[in-house]
Amino acid sequence: MASILSAPYFHNEEAAYAFVERRIWPNGAVCPRCNQSDRVGKMGGQSTRTGTYKCYGCRKPFTVKVGTVFESSHVHLRLWLQAIFLIASSKKGISANQLHRTLGITLKSAWFLGHRIREAMKDDGLIVFGRGGGAVEIDETYIGRDPFKKLGRGSQHKMKVLSLVDRHTRRARSMVVDKMTMKNIAPIIKANVFAEAHLMTDQAPMYPKIGDQFAGHGVVNHSAKEYVSAADRTVHTNTVEGYFSVFKRGMKGTYQHCGHNHLNRYLSEFDFRYSYRVGNGYSDLERAEMLLKGIVGKRLTYQTAH
Numbered sequence: 001m002a003s004i005l006s007a008p009y010f011h012n013e014e015a016a017y018a019f020v021e022r023r024i025w026p027n028g029a030v031c032p033r034c035n036q037s038d039r040v041g042k043m044g045g046q047s048t049r050t051g052t053y054k055c056y057g058c059r060k061p062f063t064v065k066v067g068t069v070f071e072s073s074h075v076h077l078r079l080w081l082q083a084i085f086l087i088a089s090s091k092k093g094i095s096a097n098q099l100h101r102t103l104g105i106t107l108k109s110a111w112f113l114g115h116r117i118r119e120a121m122k123d124d125g126l127i128v129f130g131r132g133g134g135a136v137e138i139d140e141t142y143i144g145r146d147p148f149k150k151l152g153r154g155s156q157h158k159m160k161v162l163s164l165v166d167r168h169t170r171r172a173r174s175m176v177v178d179k180m181t182m183k184n185i186a187p188i189i190k191a192n193v194f195a196e197a198h199l200m201t202d203q204a205p206m207y208p209k210i211g212d213q214f215a216g217h218g219v220v221n222h223s224a225k226e227y228v229s230a231a232d233r234t235v236h237t238n239t240v241e242g243y244f245s246v247f248k249r250g251m252k253g254t255y256q257h258c259g260h261n262h263l264n265r266y267l268s269e270f271d272f273r274y275s276y277r278v279g280n281g282y283s284d285l286e287r288a289e290m291l292l293k294g295i296v297g298k299r300l301t302y303q304t305a306h
C-alpha cells in the first residue's frame with residue numbers, strides 16, 4: 001500500500017489545484033462573477049499563476065480559490081491540503097506549533113489555518129438526534145478555567161460543556177454552556193433531539209424535568225457507583241463518557257491554553273472526528289474529504305465576499 005502522504009496533491013501545486021477544482025467544479029470551471037462555465041478558458045504560460053482561468057464574459061481572471069477561505073491566505077494550496085489531512089486524521093488534534101513546524105509556515109499562518117479548518121468542521125445542526133425513538137446519551141463535563149467566573153471550589157469556575165451522542169448514528173454534538181441549569185440546557189436539548197427519542201443521562205438534578213418531555217428517559221445513578229442500570233442494561237452514558245475521555249486527552253495534550261471563545265471551535269473539531277471516525281466507516285482520507293467539503297461549503301459568493 002502506498003503512503004497517503006505520497007499523493008501528488010500534497011506536494012505539487014498544479015495537482016493540489018486540480019484536486020480542489022474537481023470537488024468545487026465537478027462540471028468544469030465556473031466564473032465566480034458571471035456564474036457561467038461556457039465561455040471560460042484555462043490560462044497557460046510561464047508567467048501565469050497556477051490554476052488561473054479567464055472568463056470571456058466579464059474578461060476577468062479567476063481561480064478556484066475565489067470566494068473560499070483559501071483566497072485570503074498566501075499559504076500554498078498543497079500545504080492547506082496537508083494541514084486538512086493532518087487535523088482530520090489525528091485523534092487528539094494538532095497544535096498551531098506543530099503545524100508551524102511540520103508545514104514550515106509561520107506560527108501566525110498556522111493559527112489561521114488551524115482555526116479556519118476547525119470552522120469548516122462545524123456541524124450545521126441540521127441532523128436532529130434520536131430519530132425513530134433512538135437513544136441519545138447526554139452528559140456534561142468541566143474543563144479549564146472560565147475567565148468570567150471567580151475561582152472557587154467545585155466546578156463553578158470551569159468552562160462547562162454539554163455533549164449529546166446519538167447511539168444509533170453514533171454522531172456527537174457538543175456546545176459550551178454558560179450555566180449547567182435546567183433553564184439553560186432544556187432549549188438546547190429540545191432543538192437537537194426528537195421528542196420520540198429516549199434520553200440517557202446521569203442523576204444530575206437538571207435532567208428529570210427535561211426527560212419528561214421525551215418519549216423515554218433512562219437514568220443511571222453515578223453517585224451510587226452505578227454505571228449501567230441493573231434493571232435495564234441499555235440505560236447508561238458510557239458512550240458519551242468515552243467521547244469526553246478522547247476530548248479531554250486531546251485538550252490536555254494538544255491545546256493546553258484554550259480560552260472561552262475558542263472552546264466551541266475545538267468542540268466542533270472533536271465532534272467532527274468522532275462523527276466521521278473509522279468505527280463509523282470513514283477512512284482518514286474520507287474524513288479529510290468531508291472536511292474539504294465543509295471548507296468549500298462555507299464558500300461565499302463573489303458579491304458577499306467583496
Ligand SMILES: [Zn+2]
Pocket residue numbers: 031032033034035055056057058059060
Ligand atoms: Zn465572468
